[in-house]
Amino acid sequence: MTALIETQYLPPVAYFAALRAAHEIVLEKHEHYEKQTYRNRCYINTARGQETLIVPTTAKHGKVVITEVRVDYTQKWLNNHWRTLQSAYGKAPFFEYYSEDLEKILFKRHSFLYDLNYELLSMCLRWLKWDVSVKESLSYTKLPDQPKSDLRSAINPKKAANLSRFYQPAKYYQVFGNTFAENLSIVDLIFCEGPEAARIVQVSTVVK
Template sequence: MPETVLVEPQYLPPIEFFCAALHASEILIEAEEHYTKQTYRNRCYIRGANKILPLSIPVVNGNSKVLTKEVKIDHDQRWANEHWRSIQSAYGKAPYYEFFSDYFEREFQKRHKFLIDHNQNMLTICLKLLKLQKSVERTKIYHKTVESAILDLRGRISPKEDYTKRQIYQPVEYIQVFGKDFAANLSIIDLLMNEGPNALTIVTKSLNKE
């Protein structure tokens, strides 16, 4: 297995992201690419009372000519409060909400200038709660292709395409607060709030072995 996974910064990434990075010792965040809209870079999906909810972070300058590391969060919109309220509504009654909620709430209150900083901090929190010890670094130079020791996942884990097309993640069901039918590949926060210490076991079992 590769020691390093190269991937774009994602906002509270889906379970699939952690399956892909499970056996790597380092997650290398691509900071030097051009930003792409309608991706996990600024959105995640959680399970609300009546439907799957997309949470999208508004950005100021998210056009294709801006580097990922330069994309700024639009704090003129009250997105952080809205996102946190949605998370509270979705997971307030989840078994591990009271244990994990403070970690995320504090991060929403920080008002990071750049999207990449917010995403990296959220990723670090998720890795900590999963008890996954991995270094998280950023690229300094953009390389179109990378050496074979690095697993290049840039652009692969996308909400535009069903996860079944990628053969990274194979759903293992767990009890979710809302809904009769299991919703696969939601944000890792769904798994953490519902399964707590068992979340890493679910991620491990969800890794497609084929």
């Protein structure tokens, strides 16, 4: 299966469950940026409960192609994200093993959101040890040719009902709380379960 999907910022577990059957991932490079989606935010587990990490952008009005959306470094989000991640996962079993990769990418200070998300996705796929080809779309097509599976905007915080098509929560160890928090950023799963993360994504995948 070839899966067509947008880039997201440290995507949730459901994103990877949706892609699990794909032998090739095509990233949508020509879409218009959508606000209030996973494209510039992720959800993590902290001592205060679930917290949202948002990458501020300079895309304020009108339709902007995703590759032209700049990250806004006039806001002090980068250090705040990193301190929050350290606080949330510093005591997680595998934080020290994986955190250096994440820190290096974040602090490259990518100019464009798409480039940041692309590199973070590549990192996550390496962490999961997935042998999958990643390409970029050549143009925008409303209805892509078969046999592509069109997953664009399917994993969306405003469309929770969609998740059951791809994702069935599989519980794993989490640092905080007695109640399992489902579909957090993949970093929650990786930092807590390490090499077991790939198996847990597999268990979380809805088989069609």
